[in-house]
């Protein structure tokens with residue numbers, strides 16, 4: 001048993017309280033490798049932004065859970081070395097799908113876990129979430145639950161169609177489970193292909209696809225039922241078209257990749273939405289940079305020469321999200 005407190009990590013309780021009161025959102029960035037971790041920590045240390053480092057089940061398989069936990073511990077020390085005296089870093093399990101997995105993360109030093117029972121019948125979701133909450137809270141680990149289903153594909157999370165969260169269920173769910181935050185479905189979606197062209201309109205000026213707006217009426221109804229309760233948005237990458245263009249210019253093939261416009265996320269961040277998950281955008285930044293370097297330097301074979309620029313590009317992206325979209329800069333001085 002390792003407590004997250006020994007690793008210098010924090011849970012999400014204080015982070016979320018401050019974010020709701022302050023009208024901003026905490027970035028939740030997924031990480032799978034060293035370069036991504038370095039980019040996240042540098043961006044957060046330089047902007048003094050609290051951050052949630054997320055580990056998905058795909059990341060656990062790719063990079064090994066033990067190694068990822070030591071990387072998170074290293075991240076705290078690295079942040080201090082960069083001059084961030086009081087780093088506010090949470091280590092979070094993204095889309096935990098069983099009690100056993102959540103328990104193993106709690107036991108391994110995670111400060112926060114998500115139990116995703118959203119695919120289960122309502123009563124089973126409650127039962128599973130409650131069991132995880134009871135265990136996690138013994139160790140002061142915070143728990144995110146999910147109600148409603150997001151469409152899209154991300155690692156092992158996959159759903160054909162979305163089902164919006166039902167506002168009439170949220171009080172009962174939050175009360176009976178004791179969860180600390182709730183991921184809801186209001187039209188965001190996992191992955192880089194969030195909407196089909198048929199679901200979008202076309203911007204006549206640019207010819208680009210414009211996705212349907214988020215269901216802010218549902219968010220408002222949820223906030224009315226649960227005033228001040230921390231709300232989480234998954235699948236909130238914006239799929240920056242400049243990265244898609246670079247990827248397609250240098251040999252890639254990503255037609256009709258489209259995400260959530262940043263002004264919609266900015267609006268959500270000002271509400272009770274206090275955690276916004278961003279994964280695909282950093283994948284796009286990384287891939288765009290690698291493709292460009294390799295296309296322009298076909299003889300290059302030193303990974304540092306293309307992973308380095310990819311890391312720089314991700315750092316730029318993370319800072320942009322923190323400062324221009326989430327408003328979390330300067331909130332962890």
Ligand SMILES: [Zn+2]
Pocket residue numbers: 095154157190234235277
């Ligand atoms: Zn998700």
